[in-house]
Amino acid sequence: MSVSTSSSSSVAKQAIMPEDGVEQIELLSAVEDLHGGVVVDLKEVMDSEVFSSLLRASMSQWKQKGKKGVWIKLPIELSNLVDAAVKEGFRYHHAEPDYLMLVRWIPETIDTLPANASHRVGIGAFVMNSEREILVVQEINGRFKDTGFWKMPTGVVNEGEDICAAAVREVKEETGIETEFVEILAFRQSHKSFFRKSDLFFVCMLKPHSSDIEKQNLEIAAAQWMPVEEYAAQPFIRKNKMFDYVAEICLAKSDKDYAGFSPMLTTTSSGKGSYLYHNNRDMANIQATGDHQ
Amino acid sequence: MSVSTSSSSSVAKQAIMPEDGVEQIELLSAVEDLHGGVVVDLKEVMDSEVFSSLLRASMSQWKQKGKKGVWIKLPIELSNLVDAAVKEGFRYHHAEPDYLMLVRWIPETIDTLPANASHRVGIGAFVMNSEREILVVQEINGRFKDTGFWKMPTGVVNEGEDICAAAVREVKEETGIETEFVEILAFRQSHKSFFRKSDLFFVCMLKPHSSDIEKQNLEIAAAQWMPVEEYAAQPFIRKNKMFDYVAEICLAKSDKDYAGFSPMLTTTSSGKGSYLYHNNRDMANIQATGDHQ
Numbered sequence: 249m250s251v252s253t254s255s256s257s258s259v260a261k262q263a264i265m266p267e268d269g270v271e272q273i274e275l276l277s278a279v280e281d282l283h284g285g286v287v288v289d290l291k292e293v294m295d296s297e298v299f300s301s302l303l304r305a306s307m308s309q310w311k312q313k314g315k316k317g318v319w320i321k322l323p324i325e326l327s328n329l330v331d332a333a334v335k336e337g338f339r340y341h342h343a344e345p346d347y348l349m350l351v352r353w354i355p356e357t358i359d360t361l362p363a364n365a366s367h368r369v370g371i372g373a374f375v376m377n378s379e380r381e382i383l384v385v386q387e388i389n390g391r392f393k394d395t396g397f398w399k400m401p402t403g404v405v406n407e408g409e410d411i412c413a414a415a416v417r418e419v420k421e422e423t424g425i426e427t428e429f430v431e432i433l434a435f436r437q438s439h440k441s442f443f444r445k446s447d448l449f450f451v452c453m454l455k456p457h458s459s460d461i462e463k464q465n466l467e468i469a470a471a472q473w474m475p476v477e478e479y480a481a482q483p484f485i486r487k488n489k490m491f492d493y494v495a496e497i498c499l500a501k502s503d504k505d506y507a508g509f510s511p512m513l514t515t516t517s518s519g520k521g522s523y524l525y526h527n528n529r530d531m532a533n534i535q536a537t538g539d540h541q
Numbered sequence: 542m543s544v545s546t547s548s549s550s551s552v553a554k555q556a557i558m559p560e561d562g563v564e565q566i567e568l569l570s571a572v573e574d575l576h577g578g579v580v581v582d583l584k585e586v587m588d589s590e591v592f593s594s595l596l597r598a599s600m601s602q603w604k605q606k607g608k609k610g611v612w613i614k615l616p617i618e619l620s621n622l623v624d625a626a627v628k629e630g631f632r633y634h635h636a637e638p639d640y641l642m643l644v645r646w647i648p649e650t651i652d653t654l655p656a657n658a659s660h661r662v663g664i665g666a667f668v669m670n671s672e673r674e675i676l677v678v679q680e681i682n683g684r685f686k687d688t689g690f691w692k693m694p695t696g697v698v699n700e701g702e703d704i705c706a707a708a709v710r711e712v713k714e715e716t717g718i719e720t721e722f723v724e725i726l727a728f729r730q731s732h733k734s735f736f737r738k739s740d741l742f743f744v745c746m747l748k749p750h751s752s753d754i755e756k757q758n759l760e761i762a763a764a765q766w767m768p769v770e771e772y773a774a775q776p777f778i779r780k781n782k783m784f785d786y787v788a789e790i791c792l793a794k795s796d797k798d799y800a801g802f803s804p805m806l807t808t809t810s811s812g813k814g815s816y817l818y819h820n821n822r823d824m825a826n827i828q829a830t831g832d833h834q
Binding site: 334339340343349360362367368389391405406408433435437439440442444448466493497504505525526527534 | 575805
């Protein structure tokens with residue numbers, strides 16, 4: 249389901265000279281993908297009528313060649329061409345701040361185009377020091393504004409960022425505290441949390457390596473170390489089953505026999521570094537007792 | 542960071558009658574969001590020049606009123622207006638097949654607009670029967686095409702779908718086997734797996750409730766029950782550290798003391814049903830021994 253292309257093709261169009269040498273047709277430059285489709289990575293400013301006619305001629309040739317999915321990546325500077333692509337039967341696939349990806353499925357068969365990204369990923373950081381105090385903040389905006397509720401530092405995992413790195417970064421950014429990632433204690437999947445999108449929220453345990461708080465002023469109204477019992481006794485937590493249970497898991501982890509998922513750095517089959525999160529305590533026990541094959 | 546709006550406003554523009562009653566300015570209809578911004582959910586077909594002038598007048602009023610983020614949701618039928626919005630300083634936020642969301646941040650301060658969805662979520666299904674045979678498939682397309690490699694059923698979690706439901710659905714769709722979700726054994730986060738997007742892949746254990754395979758023909762070339770030792774001995778698995786370790790975790794789960802994360806249905810603070818995945822065995826032990834507060 250992944251779409252990979254070579255990154256050649258900086259020219260926007262190419263001239264095709266048929267064998268009889270008489271007619272010259274201009275087509276959009278495209279590279280083939282691994283799934284029988286083509287990708288047009290347009291970079292040149294172009295008049296929308298010129299684009300329409302190039303696109304029509306190109307579609308006709310791709311159709312003849314039995315191509316399946318046709319992808320057009322339009323940088324935002326070429327927003328004048330969006331309407332022309334839609335009029336040629338393209339639909340939106342996804343957009344990022346600087347470009348829009350359009351796609352059209354040529355065959356009569358069912359469209360097997362890959363889905364768009366569907367989830368945002370967030371982290372909540374449970375940071376407890378040796379005096380059983382946890383790091384908590386009050387935010388300037390958002391749903392807990394002016395409620396007096398002290399919450400764990402939370403944040404969104406950036407594009408291309410590992411969950412374990414995001415947790416360490418967010419704690420550092422919001423409070424200035426240096427931490428070491430320990431474990432994912434639990435996670436929650438929720439839907440329609442953001443337009444139609446879903447949310448995966450990972451509760452992470454981190455070990456502090458510093459104690460002096462320097463709060464960030466843009467989003468954070470206050471930050472402090474708070475006795476964990478005081479944190480868990482807050483009315484919002486007591487009333488909310490999910491928060492209450494998460495607090496209980498955090499307490500279990502801090503002094504009882506609870507194993508979460510730890511990251512193990514390994515490589516994907518394509519050779520990229522990639523973390524596998526799993527119950528490392530159980531696997532270590534199994535391996536230590538020789539109880540595996 | 543979530544964006545919520547009331548879903549009123551089907552009219553595209555509104556007339557404002559200033560107090561002196563002389564001048565009438567038309568503005569785009571917008572609803573306020575919870576973060577000091579406004580959302581325009583445009584539905585009416587409109588000429589792009591009319592739209593430009595309405596947008597300019599509206600921006601000027603929103604600016605006066607101290608609004609922060611301005612969101613414009615354009616259904617694909619209104620692709621003729623994309624270019625006009627970009628020319629007024631809007632950028633793309635995200636797109637789905639049927640609409641494009643544009644956004645502009647008005648203040649001079651740093652843009653605190655929420656990020657777009659960044660991850661696709663996939664599942665792999667470890668389904669083992671009482672004879673220690675696991676359910677495996679060969680796919681018609683994709684990277685393992687014609688390699689002879691037998692893999693676990695895998696698939697993408699649909700928009701709004703729970704991970705545990707997706708695993709059961711994919712197994713049923715690909716092989717006809719009825720299953721019950723047991724546990725998440727491990728998960729992997731990988732980057733740039735799809736354009737710039739990342740991937741979260743959850744290895745799920747499921748218990749089969751039927752045994753007769755009826756394979757789906759569009760994507761699946763073959764499906765069978767295979768002794769788990771034979772699965773784990775495949776050269777691709779032995780050579781690939783990640784796959785090999787996952788196979789070891791699956792074996793640990795099937796007959797040793799390995800606890801993954803189980804789903805617990807609960808509600809978010811806004812009242813929606815939502816699964817929390819955690820180490821339920823450890824929590825049950827802690828609760829059974831009275832070893833919690």
